[in-house]
Amino acid sequence: MPASRRGSGSVILPSGQTIALHTRTHDEEDLPHATKKTMADHLRRFENLFTLTPQRMRMIVEAFTETLEVGLNKPNQVVPMIPTFVFGWPTGSEKGDFLALDLGGTNLRVCLVTLQGEGKFEITQTKYRLTEEQKQDDGQKLFDFCAECLKTFVDTNSGDGPGQLKPGQILPLGFTFSYPCSQERIDHGELIRWTKGFGAPNTEGRDVAEMFKKSLAKFELPITLTALINDTTGTLVASHYVNPKTKIAVIFGTGCNAAYMEHVKDIGKIKSLGIDEDADMAINCEWGAFDSFEHEHLPRTKYDVVVDEASNKPGEQAFEKLISGRYLGEIFRVVVCELIDEGVLFLGQNTYKLEKPYIIDTAFLSLMESDPTDELLMIIGIFTHFFNIETTLAERQFFRALAKLIGRRAARMSACGIAAIVNKMGYIEEGCAVGADGSLYNKYPMFPERVHEGLVDIFGDKGRNIVTHHAEDGSGVGSAIIAAMTKIRKDAGLYTNV
Numbered sequence: 001m002p003a004s005r006r007g008s009g010s011v012i013l014p015s016g017q018t019i020a021l022h023t024r025t026h027d028e029e030d031l032p033h034a035t036k037k038t039m040a041d042h043l044r045r046f047e048n049l050f051t052l053t054p055q056r057m058r059m060i061v062e063a064f065t066e067t068l069e070v071g072l073n074k075p076n077q078v079v080p081m082i083p084t085f086v087f088g089w090p091t092g093s094e095k096g097d098f099l100a101l102d103l104g105g106t107n108l109r110v111c112l113v114t115l116q117g118e119g120k121f122e123i124t125q126t127k128y129r130l131t132e133e134q135k136q137d138d139g140q141k142l143f144d145f146c147a148e149c150l151k152t153f154v155d156t157n158s159g160d161g162p163g164q165l166k167p168g169q170i171l172p173l174g175f176t177f178s179y180p181c182s183q184e185r186i187d188h189g190e191l192i193r194w195t196k197g198f199g200a201p202n203t204e205g206r207d208v209a210e211m212f213k214k215s216l217a218k219f220e221l222p223i224t225l226t227a228l229i230n231d232t233t234g235t236l237v238a239s240h241y242v243n244p245k246t247k248i249a250v251i252f253g254t255g256c257n258a259a260y261m262e263h264v265k266d267i268g269k270i271k272s273l274g275i276d277e278d279a280d281m282a283i284n285c286e287w288g289a290f291d292s293f294e295h296e297h298l299p300r301t302k303y304d305v306v307v308d309e310a311s312n313k314p315g316e317q318a319f320e321k322l323i324s325g326r327y328l329g330e331i332f333r334v335v336v337c338e339l340i341d342e343g344v345l346f347l348g349q350n351t352y353k354l355e356k357p358y359i360i361d362t363a364f365l366s367l368m369e370s371d372p373t374d375e376l377l378m379i380i381g382i383f384t385h386f387f388n389i390e391t392t393l394a395e396r397q398f399f400r401a402l403a404k405l406i407g408r409r410a411a412r413m414s415a416c417g418i419a420a421i422v423n424k425m426g427y428i429e430e431g432c433a434v435g436a437d438g439s440l441y442n443k444y445p446m447f448p449e450r451v452h453e454g455l456v457d458i459f460g461d462k463g464r465n466i467v468t469h470h471a472e473d474g475s476g477v478g479s480a481i482i483a484a485m486t487k488i489r490k491d492a493g494l495y496t497n498v
Contacts, residue, residue: 234478415454
């Protein structure tokens with residue numbers, strides 16, 4: 001998210017665009033403008049609205065923990081707590097060649113992962129761009145394209161050399177399919193609904209694993225679809241493979257989600273499957289939906305309500321809408337537009353460009369927070385280049401402070417989700433590592449530090465026992481490890497029905 005600087009006069013945005021950094025050409029007194037005192041008064045109001053106190057955080061954690069437990073025991077809950085049929089942790093002794101296929105929102109990625117044991121691996125990968133037509137084309141055609149790309153990859157990487165596939169080798173495949181699916185076993189998944197801009201017909205309500213197997217057969221590929229997984233589950237397993245202290249995985253990016261390892265005896269809704277109660281199974285929480293519809297626990301401001309009601313799914317994904325990179329810039333824009341309407345900001349200037357929803361990217365907030373200059377030249381650049389608006393220093397200081405409030409609240413809210421799992425599993429005394437991924441965690445200034453600060457505010461000094469770290473590649477390496485674990489389990493005759 002942060003931009004790179006080019007000299008002192010321009011900045012390169014994540015999109016690749018370069019914007020010039022202008023020093024002001026007007027004397028600040030030329031335009032009617034908000035004074036430092038006015039902006040400070042407004043800032044105090046927003047500090048009260050967007051600040052999460054430790055006491056409030058602990059209340060959220062308590063409600064969140066209860067929600068996780070309900071989702072484990074009853075089917076079809078708002079936070080669904082999906083059993084993944086990934087049993088226990090990798091031992092580190094998994095070895096061999098495994099394929100991983102990741103159907104993302106933009107690219108299709110094919111990986112060959114050679115597991116070498118002891119947390120070591122080698123990966124070879126190729127990305128194939130998905131067109132908008134393919135995302136909306138018939139579902140079976142989409143899976144045919146996936147199989148065709150796999151065939152190209154296998155043909156390209158076959159041979160007798162090191163790191164190459166041996167001719168005639170039958171490979172297990174882990175398929176990362178990060179769209180909501182109900183699973184009855186690990187190599188099955190009924191698509192509940194498409195997300196991320198996909199709309200391929202004849203797919204929702206069908207078993208996507210079965211559709212993909214049909215495509216594999218069509219291209220006569222020597223591949224066995226062993227596991228259908230979510231990227232968060234893959235992140236959990238890959239991070240534990242490299243760092244065995246990892247007990248939880250979280251993704252804070254365009255969306256947000258978590259996965260962790262649960263005791264089968266505590267997953268009431270799968271009792272009828274007859275799985276050994278002493279076993280453990282990874283749970284894909286899909287926690288972005290926490291407090292949806294009822295809105296009883298999260299401290300939503302009126303700006304959050306505006307963003308929610310104008311979204312494509314009002315009332316849903318309540319937790320995600322306070323945290324994820326998809327929404328933070330829009331919350332900021334809604335606040336700024338209210339202040340324009342109240343006659344506080346940009347007096348006498350044309351502000352119509354700011355009226356377009358989602359025109360302020362979360363990357364802009366990231367830039368505002370990290371602006372190193374006294375004059376806040378980065379913020380001048382953003383407003384003049386994108387919105388043709390002149391800003392005063394008092395306004396720019398307010399924008400940076402507002403961005404910080406919204407970003408800090410997102411990180412502290414994220415800490416509440418992590419704390420709920422820690423609470424539920426009793427990890428606080430012994431501590432644990434949390435594998436974290438996603439653009440917010442990786443690129444937003446101070447996000448990890450604010451999550452840690454939040455954990456200390458919730459648990460006191462013991463909160464320091466919970467440490468987040470950059471996660472391993474879940475949709476590639478994690479998917480391959482899960483394919484390996486599943487093959488070993490089924491070869492040993494363990495829970496072969498799931």
